[in-house]
Amino acid sequence: MQPVLRLRGISKSFPGVKALSEVQLDLYPGQVTALIGENGAGKSTIVKVLTGIYQPDGGTVELDGSAVHFANADAASQAGVTAIHQETVLFDELSVAENIWLGHAPRGRFGLIDRAAMREGAMRLLTEIGAKLNPDQKLGELGIASRHMVAIARALSIEARVVILDEPTAALSHKEIHELYELVETLKAQGKAILFISHKFDEIFRIADRFTVFRDGQFVAEGAMSETSEAELVTMMVGRSVDQIFPARDHNIGAPVLTLAGYSHPTEFADIGFTLHRGEILGFYGLVGAGRSEVMQALFGITQPSKGAIRIDDQVRVIRSTAEAVNAGIVYVPEDRGRQGAVKGLPIFQNVTLPSLGAVSSRGFLQMAEEFALAREYTSRLDLRAAALDQDVGLLSGGNQQKVVIAKWLATKPRVIILDEPTKGIDIGSKAAVHSFMAELAAQGLSILMVSSEIPEVLGMSDRVIVMREGRIVDEVSGERMTPETLVRAAAGLAVAA
Numbered sequence: 001m002q003p004v005l006r007l008r009g010i011s012k013s014f015p016g017v018k019a020l021s022e023v024q025l026d027l028y029p030g031q032v033t034a035l036i037g038e039n040g041a042g043k044s045t046i047v048k049v050l051t052g053i054y055q056p057d058g059g060t061v062e063l064d065g066s067a068v069h070f071a072n073a074d075a076a077s078q079a080g081v082t083a084i085h086q087e088t089v090l091f092d093e094l095s096v097a098e099n100i101w102l103g104h105a106p107r108g109r110f111g112l113i114d115r116a117a118m119r120e121g122a123m124r125l126l127t128e129i130g131a132k133l134n135p136d137q138k139l140g141e142l143g144i145a146s147r148h149m150v151a152i153a154r155a156l157s158i159e160a161r162v163v164i165l166d167e168p169t170a171a172l173s174h175k176e177i178h179e180l181y182e183l184v185e186t187l188k189a190q191g192k193a194i195l196f197i198s199h200k201f202d203e204i205f206r207i208a209d210r211f212t213v214f215r216d217g218q219f220v221a222e223g224a225m226s227e228t229s230e231a232e233l234v235t236m237m238v239g240r241s242v243d244q245i246f247p248a249r250d251h252n253i254g255a256p257v258l259t260l261a262g263y264s265h266p267t268e269f270a271d272i273g274f275t276l277h278r279g280e281i282l283g284f285y286g287l288v289g290a291g292r293s294e295v296m297q298a299l300f301g302i303t304q305p306s307k308g309a310i311r312i313d314d315q316v317r318v319i320r321s322t323a324e325a326v327n328a329g330i331v332y333v334p335e336d337r338g339r340q341g342a343v344k345g346l347p348i349f350q351n352v353t354l355p356s357l358g359a360v361s362s363r364g365f366l367q368m369a370e371e372f373a374l375a376r377e378y379t380s381r382l383d384l385r386a387a388a389l390d391q392d393v394g395l396l397s398g399g400n401q402q403k404v405v406i407a408k409w410l411a412t413k414p415r416v417i418i419l420d421e422p423t424k425g426i427d428i429g430s431k432a433a434v435h436s437f438m439a440e441l442a443a444q445g446l447s448i449l450m451v452s453s454e455i456p457e458v459l460g461m462s463d464r465v466i467v468m469r470e471g472r473i474v475d476e477v478s479g480e481r482m483t484p485e486t487l488v489r490a491a492a493g494l495a496v497a498a
Contacts, residue, residue, distance in 0.1 A: 007024055283459075284466050293420055
């Protein structure tokens with residue numbers, strides 16, 4: 001079988017960074033190829049080369065054996081190459097049908113858009129992929145899973161031959177993930193060549209036929225999924241064996257630092273109560289919609305609870321804003337780092353010092369040397385991989401953006417740090433670095449509230465785990481009860497097994 005798309009010797013450099021160095025990639029019809037690598041390995045860059053956003057410095061791209069050049073995104077789209085990202089790039093105010101046909105709508109007499117044909121075509125494409133959506137509905141009214149369906153229908157509308165799925169399941173429920181799997185099988189049956197990018201090994205082994213591994217912008221290996229193992233892929237990714245993902249900890253728990261009692265919100269959660277101790281990592285687990293993030297956002301002053309009490313060091317505190325939370329020693333690293341954490345367009349050092357401007361100012365004027373010093377101190381502790389501290393944070397990989405957000409809040413010297421899905425969308429090597437740093441922070445006496453949907457992470461990092469369901473705490477698990485079965489049964493509302 002010949003590949004639909006073949007890349008050879010692709011290189012791409014940016015000021016101070018060689019993102020890709022003579023990499024290769026083959027995509028075959030009717031097969032899923034998993035692109036595997038740590039954050040910063042070059043996965044995002046190769047996707048942008050494939051979709052015409054970046055022009056390679058060297059190398060060749062072949063489509064059906066003939067050399068092609070994608071001068072821009074439109075050229076790649078016309079050649080049948082399309083990408084569906086974790087955050088779908090569509091328009092909320094347009095209808096489903098308008099989003100599907102945007103830029104290439106069917107036209108009737110006098111060159112006017114044929115809306116009837118557009119609606120009929122959208123309905124046909126949605127039915128083809130099993131999406132029960134109303135083509136007239138505004139996109140902004142749909143959830144993330146439905147948006148993915150619209151993006152895939154759009155890909156089919158341009159008769160895409162190569163479909164790139166970039167972290168497509170990051171924000172989906174278990175049910176939605178399985179629906180996506182079925183959709184990928186449909187695309188395979190249609191002969192599409194699929195590039196699948198994910199940090200979740202269970203997904204990769206479930207859905208991929210082949211794999212390609214990048215490391216530090218270089219091609220490492222490729223082959224059939226049936227002929228490799230998770231351990232072998234990890235070693236290829238990071239250049240070393242990652243046997244112990246979760247670091248050993250002393251679990252030296254101190255006095256109570258934060259206590260919540262009867263904490264309630266009109267619509268999101270009710271009667272939340274727990275105590276967090278000095279040097280403790282308290283995990284929060286639950287299914288999608290359990291209310292975990294909503295509790296943390298209220299604790300950080302983003303939303304307002306209807307009742308309940310917060311005590312910090314046995315002193316009652318009222319938190320009505322994020323500024324009051326930071327002054328009380330509580331900081332929040334959000335799940336959505338792109339929209340709520342990092343400020344893209346600003347350099348790394350300004351992102352890190354943003355909440356600490358008073359500490360890097362003199363007589364009302366910012367001191368750039370002190371800004372750089374503060375940023376350097378905390379980014380180096382997190383092993384940030386960047387060309388320079390004045391690099392735009394938007395150019396960093398997802399894992400390195402997460403490190404910048406964590407560094408930003410650690411620079412305020414908090415008492416309590418809330419980590420909401422701290423390793424979501426980052427690779428196994430970066431996860432190990434974040435976990436090690438979490439253990440170091442706890443050992444230094446920082447108290448950590450960690451929200452995570454990954455059971456191994458919750459069990460591997462937490463001293464105790466609180467399980468939430470439908471806005472309420474349904475169980476608190478510690479010691480021998482900290483097992484995957486206990487967490488899942490409590491989160492699903494099932495009776496604990498005898």
